[in-house]
Amino acid sequence: MLARxxxxxxxxxxxxAGGVRVGELAAAFGVSDMTIRRDLETLHERGLLAKVHGGATVTGAGSTDEPGFRAKSVRQLPEKEAIxxxxxxxxxxxxxxxxxxxxxxxALARRLVDVPGLTVVTNSLPAVEILHAGGRPDQTVILTGGVRTPSDALVGxxxxxxxxxxxxxxxFLGVHGISERAGFTTPNLMEAETDRALVAAADRLVVxxxxxxxGTVGxxxxxxxxxAHVLVSDDRLTPEARRLLSDEVGELMIVPAGPGRTADGGTTG
Incomplete structure (x- = not known):
């Protein structure tokens, strides 16, 4: 097959699919990861897709754009794991x-598998699959039911x-966007309503x-x-955003998102 x-x-x-991983493409086309990365770079430079850590996603996200779970799963992986x-x-x-x-x-669900005695309520199909695969008999997992969205949420x-x-x-609330004016946002109207019900049911909100x-607004x-009682983000959050969020949320937790990084965004060693 020619490069084009x-x-x-x-x-x-x-x-x-909304998103792809380098390894999957390399296996599918029988070429090296480096070849796929060059292909993605070419397509990115032409504005046809967006390169992300470990793969690529579609371009052109707007206030109603709702990427699928697969597309989002290849974005900011080190940051999400650290958070x-x-x-x-x-x-x-x-x-x-x-x-x-x-x-x-x-990503958090994968870590909660090790916590004994939990009751976990979720409207996330991937989270349920992860927790059930963990197989802890002392955990109770409750799936809300509802209508499935492109991001594998059950809403409505x-x-x-x-x-x-x-x-x-x-x-623990995942969000599509954060802004000073709009607060925490989502591109899906029914998901926003479902999330608000979750907020009302909980003593503490951790975003x-x-x-x-x-700066993204759904x-x-x-x-x-x-x-938000607590907001957990990574060390690439801008100083301006940190100052504003520190004034607004109960507690802002900044985590280093890569080897050799510190919570203030600097490096060690």
Whole structure:
């Protein structure tokens, strides 16, 4: 296959799936990871896709654009893992916690498998799969039900009704965007309503959001910044954003997102 033919096929895959990984493409086309990276760079320079850590996604996100779970799963992987690790430290054995949908909350679910006695309520299909695969008999996992979104969230009246009958210790909320004006936002109107029900059911709200969420605005606001008891983000969050968020949320936790990095964004060694 010629390079141009391969790049056309890669673009078709990105548009169909919303996102692709370098390793998957290399295996599919029988070429090296380096060849695929060059292809992605070429397509990125032509404005046909967006390069992300470990792969590529579609371009052109707007206030109503809702990337699929697969597309989001290849973005900011080190940041999401670091955020999830810090968030897991907030969970105590025997707690009743909720996980909203999202790739960062799914990363957290992988860490909660090791916490005994949890009751986990979620509207995230990937999170449920992860927790059930963990197979802990001392954990209770509750799936809300509802209508499935492109991001593998269950939303709508069924989900909201189920959530409103619950009382939870902690909610870990993944968001599409954060802004001073709009607060925490999502591109899906029904998901915003479902998320607000989760917020109302929980004693404490912990928002998990990497630095790319700052300045992004989805069409629907979930809650204002001041509703968050804790916001966990990574060390690539700008100083201006840190100052504003520190004034608005209860506590801003900044985590280093790569080897040799410190929580203030500097390096060690």
């Amino acid at each position: 033919q391969r790049q056309s096929a890669i673009l078709d895959r990105v548009r169909t 999830a690790a810090r968030a897991a430290g907030l969970v105590r054995p025997g707690a009743a916690v909720a996980l909203s949908a999202g790739t960062t909350t799914a 009246p069924l989900a909201v009704t189920a959530i409103r009958s619950l009382h939870l210790d902690l909610l 998990l959001a990497d630095h790319t969420k700052w 069409i629907s606001s979930i809650v204002p910044l001041s509703s």
